[in-house]
Amino acid sequence: MKYESQKIAYAYFAVAMALFAIQVIGGLLAGFIYVFPNFLSELLPFNIVRMLHTNSLIVWLILGFFGAAYFLIPEEAEREIHSTKLAYLQLIILVVGTLGVVVTYVFNLFEGNWLLGKEGREFLEQPKWVKMGIVVAALIFLYNVSMTVLKGKKTAITNILLLGLWGLALLFLFAFYNPGNLALDKQYWWYVVHLWVEGVWELIMASILAYLMLKLTGVDREVVEKWLYVIVAAALFSGILGTGHHYYWIGTPAYWQWIGSIFSSLEVIPFFAMMAFAFVMVWKGRRDHPNKAALLWSLGCATLAFFGAGVWGFLHTLHGVNYYTHGTQITAAHGHLAFYGAYVCLNLAIFTYAMPILKNRDPYNQVLNMGSFWLMTSGMVFMTFVLTFAGTVQTHMQRVVGDYFMDVQDQVAIFYWMRLGSGVVVVLGALLFIYSIWVPRKEIIEPGAAETPAE
Amino acid sequence: MSDTSLIDELPGELLMWVLIISELLVFGAGLIAFMGVRLTDPAGFAEAQSHLYRTGAAFNTAVLVSSGYLAALALYWRQAARRGKARLALVGAALLGCVFLIIKGAEYADKAAQGISFESHPFFMFYYLLTGFHAAHVLAGVVILLFVAWRDDAHNIEAGAQFWHMVDLVWIMLFPVIYLLG
Numbered sequence: 001m002k003y004e005s006q007k008i009a010y011a012y013f014a015v016a017m018a019l020f021a022i023q024v025i026g027g028l029l030a031g032f033i034y035v036f037p038n039f040l041s042e043l044l045p046f047n048i049v050r051m052l053h054t055n056s057l058i059v060w061l062i063l064g065f066f067g068a069a070y071f072l073i074p075e076e077a078e079r080e081i082h083s084t085k086l087a088y089l090q091l092i093i094l095v096v097g098t099l100g101v102v103v104t105y106v107f108n109l110f111e112g113n114w115l116l117g118k119e120g121r122e123f124l125e126q127p128k129w130v131k132m133g134i135v136v137a138a139l140i141f142l143y144n145v146s147m148t149v150l151k152g153k154k155t156a157i158t159n160i161l162l163l164g165l166w167g168l169a170l171l172f173l174f175a176f177y178n179p180g181n182l183a184l185d186k187q188y189w190w191y192v193v194h195l196w197v198e199g200v201w202e203l204i205m206a207s208i209l210a211y212l213m214l215k216l217t218g219v220d221r222e223v224v225e226k227w228l229y230v231i232v233a234a235a236l237f238s239g240i241l242g243t244g245h246h247y248y249w250i251g252t253p254a255y256w257q258w259i260g261s262i263f264s265s266l267e268v269i270p271f272f273a274m275m276a277f278a279f280v281m282v283w284k285g286r287r288d289h290p291n292k293a294a295l296l297w298s299l300g301c302a303t304l305a306f307f308g309a310g311v312w313g314f315l316h317t318l319h320g321v322n323y324y325t326h327g328t329q330i331t332a333a334h335g336h337l338a339f340y341g342a343y344v345c346l347n348l349a350i351f352t353y354a355m356p357i358l359k360n361r362d363p364y365n366q367v368l369n370m371g372s373f374w375l376m377t378s379g380m381v382f383m384t385f386v387l388t389f390a391g392t393v394q395t396h397m398q399r400v401v402g403d404y405f406m407d408v409q410d411q412v413a414i415f416y417w418m419r420l421g422s423g424v425v426v427v428l429g430a431l432l433f434i435y436s437i438w439v440p441r442k443e444i445i446e447p448g449a450a451e452t453p454a455e
Numbered sequence: 456m457s458d459t460s461l462i463d464e465l466p467g468e469l470l471m472w473v474l475i476i477s478e479l480l481v482f483g484a485g486l487i488a489f490m491g492v493r494l495t496d497p498a499g500f501a502e503a504q505s506h507l508y509r510t511g512a513a514f515n516t517a518v519l520v521s522s523g524y525l526a527a528l529a530l531y532w533r534q535a536a537r538r539g540k541a542r543l544a545l546v547g548a549a550l551l552g553c554v555f556l557i558i559k560g561a562e563y564a565d566k567a568a569q570g571i572s573f574e575s576h577p578f579f580m581f582y583y584l585l586t587g588f589h590a591a592h593v594l595a596g597v598v599i600l601l602f603v604a605w606r607d608d609a610h611n612i613e614a615g616a617q618f619w620h621m622v623d624l625v626w627i628m629l630f631p632v633i634y635l636l637g
Contacts, residue, residue, distance in 0.1 A: 226462075230473050237477045255573055255580050262484045265479065 001357050003074035005081035010358045012067030017434050019060035019098070020344075024423075024430045026053040034416040041408055042149070048105050051125055055105075057124065057339065062168070064347035065204050066090070066141060068409050069161060069257055071354045072211050077152025090140040092319040097133040101126050119455045121185070122176045123193055131175055138169035147375050157214070160232055161207040167200030168439045183251035190246045197343075198242055198267060198309075202235040205305070205346050212349055213278060217285025219372050227277045229268050238266035247317045249326060257319040264317045271310035271342075278302035291356065293369040297349035300373055304341025304351040304380075307414060312337055312384065330391030337384040340376075348373075348433060355437050368436035376429030383422040390415035468614045475621045478592070482585065482625045486632050489581040496577070501637070503578035506571060508562055515558050516626065519544040519593075522551035523623040526600065533609045541612065545604035548619065552597040558591050582633060589625055596622045619623045 001007070030049045033039050037046075055123070073079055081087060103109065104127050110116035118125045142165065149158050174191040210228045214221060244260025278299050289295065312334040314327040325331070356363040390412040397408045465472060493500045529544035552610075566579075573583050596619050603615035 229470055233470055234477065235472050237474070253573060255584050258485065258488055258581070258584060262481055262488070265484070266480060269477075288523065 001360065003080050003189050005084050005087075006071050006074050007358065008081060008087045009067040009071035009354055011088065012063050012070060013355060015091065015095060015356075016060040016347065016350070017437070018068060019056045019063065020430060021434060023056040023060060024427045026056060028163065028420075028423045028427050031194045031416070031420040035420055043348060044106065047110075049441065051105055052102065054123055055101060055125070056098075057344075058095070061090075061347055062240065062338075063094065063326045064350065065121075065165070065168075065208075068208050068347070068350045068354075069141075069145055069165060071350070071358075072208070073148055073158055073161070076155045076158045076211070077149050079148060080146035081310060081314040082151070084399045086140050086144050090137045090144070093137040093140075097126075097130040097137070100130050104130075119178070121178065121189060124189065126175075128176075129140050131172075135169070136257075138172065142166060142169055155221070156228050157207045157211050160210075164203030164207065165201045167203065168196060171195050171200065174273040185252045187252065192242050194243045194246055195240070197265075197338075199239040200234065201343065202239060203232055203272060205301075205342055206231045206235065206270075208277065208350055209274060209298060209302065209344055212294065212353055213285075215279040215353065216287070216289045216291065216295050216298065217281045218287025218289075219285050221282045223284075226282070227273070227281075231273045231277065234266075234273055235270035238263050238269060245317050245319075245322070246324055261320075265314060267317075268306075268310040268314050270418060275302040275374075286436050291353055291363040291366070293363065293366040293373070294349055294353035296370055297345055297352050297372055300377060301341060301345035301349050304337065304345055304377065306341070308334065308337030308339070308341035308384070310386075325391065325395050327417075328391045328394045328398070329387045330395065332396040333384045333387035333391055336387065337380060340380045345377075349436060361441075365436055365440035368432060368440065372429045372433035372436055374429075375432060376426050379422045379425030379429055383419050383426065386415050386418045386422060390419075459614055466613070467617050468610070471617045475617065478625065480622055482588070482628060485581070485585050485588075486628060489585065489632065492577050492581070499576060500578045503576045503582075504634070504636075506566070506569065507582070507634050508565065510636050511558050511562055512630055515555050516630050518551050518555050518558070519623050522548045522555070525551065526619045529604075530609065530612045530616050533607060534611050538607060542604045542607055545600050545607075545612070545615070549597045549600040549604070552600065552619075554595050555593055556590060556597070559586070559593075585629055585633065589622070589629060592622045592625070610634050616617050 026049055029040075029044075030046065030053055033046045033049060040049075070081060070087060072348075104116070104118055105125070108118070110127070113127075115128050118127055124131075145165070146162060149162060174188050177188050179185050179188065203210055206228055210224050213219065214224050240263075241259055242264035244256045245264040247256035247260055279302070282295070282299065316322050316330050316334065345400075352363075352369055391416075393412050394408050397403045397411060398405060462469060523544035525544045525548035529548065530540045532538075532544060571579055575581050596615075599618055600614045605613040
């Protein structure tokens with residue numbers, strides 16, 4: 001660790017990992033309710049569990065991004081973070097907001113209150129006071145990192161990262177606009193939801209991935225930057241008008257069907273480019289970095305993002321296909337692998353890379369960490385396949401044949417059982433990951449181990 | 456790096472090529488979709504097409520290609536260090552871009568007067584979508600051409616001309632398919 005203020009990332013990563021554990025356990029619970037629908041139906045209804053599962057995902061991913069920014073910006077800008085105090089204040093606001101959300105959701109406090117009650121917009125259910133807290137925290141963050149970068153060295157990685165983080169914060173402002181007209185509500189709602197994950201988050205992803213590649217492979221910065229610009233251009237070109245693929249059936253004019261289909265099909269390109277980038281960098285790289293687990297997570301991130309976001313996204317993005325598959329388990333399959341590949345793996349990659357440095361020790365027990373990669377990944381890929389099969393059957397029975405929703409649900413129950421099984425594997429993998437990051441203190445893998453790979 | 460040399464040999468700005476390829480993919484996909492939907496209703500498409508003003512569009516083709524020629528000349532002159540002439544050519548190219556937009560605007564006004572909109576027929580949805588997107592690029596191109604006439608570094612002019620030729624090329628694909636195909 002070259003800069004003292006990089007230490008801020010430690011606290012962010014710790015909170016993020018705690019929420020990660022809560023998120024996957026919440027997911028497991030939701031998967032259990034799918035096969036035992038009355039489980040906890042009075043105490044903790046499914047809609048609340050699902051809300052906790054998705055909200056905690058978003059919050060821990062964002063905390064991870066913030067932590068990553070605090071970790072890599074000092075190194076890139078070659079100076080300390082502007083204010084350490086503000087960074088911790090920001091974290092406290094976010095933690096208080098998160099706890100407020102959980103308590104409000106679970107006990108349904110202040111129902112209907114415009115400031116304190118939950119708002120009932122999927123993913124943006126947070127009470128208004130929490131939303132305001134998020135904006136204040138984001139402003140503190142942007143001030144803090146922008147000041148650092150403005151006074152320090154500017155690199156392509158920090159420029160793109162800041163562009164992404166500014167976009168993340170500004171687009172969140174649409175969460176405050178809640179028109180009474182449901183079609184308009186959805187239209188603006190996607191300005192947050194879509195333009196985050198298929199717009200500015202991709203910039204954050206590309207820049208963090210570029211940083212990891214720079215450190216892990218030792219390829220020239222010039223080469224990394226060229227890739228980074230191309231990826232970002234492709235992501236924004238396709239992603240912004242790609243929002244149209246959410247406008248097929250919400251009452252917007254029919255031309256959105258073609259705008260959405262064409263532009264969102266191109267969203268595969270930046271994900272393919274990121275995968276190509278990661279592998280080309282590793283092939284070209286001369287550096288034999290001791291943290292093999294971080295490299296595994298980085299490559300896994302780029303590959304699984306291509307399949308989850310790119311391929312599984314394309315699968316149901318054309319409006320002719322989406323007419324049938326909309327809102328079936330196909331969507332769930334895509335959502336799970338896309339978030340896991342693009343953003344979960346990315347965060348776990350930067351945690352794996354940064355935590356040993358933050359703890360000022362060598363990357364211990366990478367075997368456990370790598371094991372957790374394969375456990376989590378195989379669990380998640382299996383879940384994706386299972387949900388894809390469930391979705392295919394559901395699409396045919398419900399949308400083509402015209403059977404009733406609940407009758408069809410009974411027919412696909414076997415897939416929900418298998419999904420529960422794969423969920424158990426994912427949770428075990430996640431817990432193993434957290435264990436491998438925090439606990440082992442022995443078994444140092446020697447940097448640049450003597451045995452040469454068979455070629 | 457031996458295998459990056461291919462990209463290094465590329466004339467002009469790399470990101471401009473990324474943009475050009477992306478645009479060609481979008482307009483190409485749009486035209487393929489147009490042709491696909493046309494198969495489902497050839498008679499309706501032919502009827503709808505008869506409302507278009509082909510002469511104006513043909514004239515616009517000539518306008519845009521001449522404008523592209525001026526943009527190419529501008530780069531040639533700038534590289535020969537004749538800055539004044541290069542700037543004049545860029546402004547001329549931008550003016551021809553404006554002529555294109557005026558004719559296009561008259562065409563849209565005429566359609567509106569006939570009560571034809573996006574919703575009238577799938578043909579017109581594609582017509583407005585594809586030519587509208589293209590017109591937006593012409594507008595952007597005019598701004599870019601004027602910008603590089605002001606900041607007249609040869610690299611800038613090259614990038615501006617790259618963009619402008621892409622706009623040309625897209626029109627040359629749109630014109631026969633939308634206006635002429637019988």
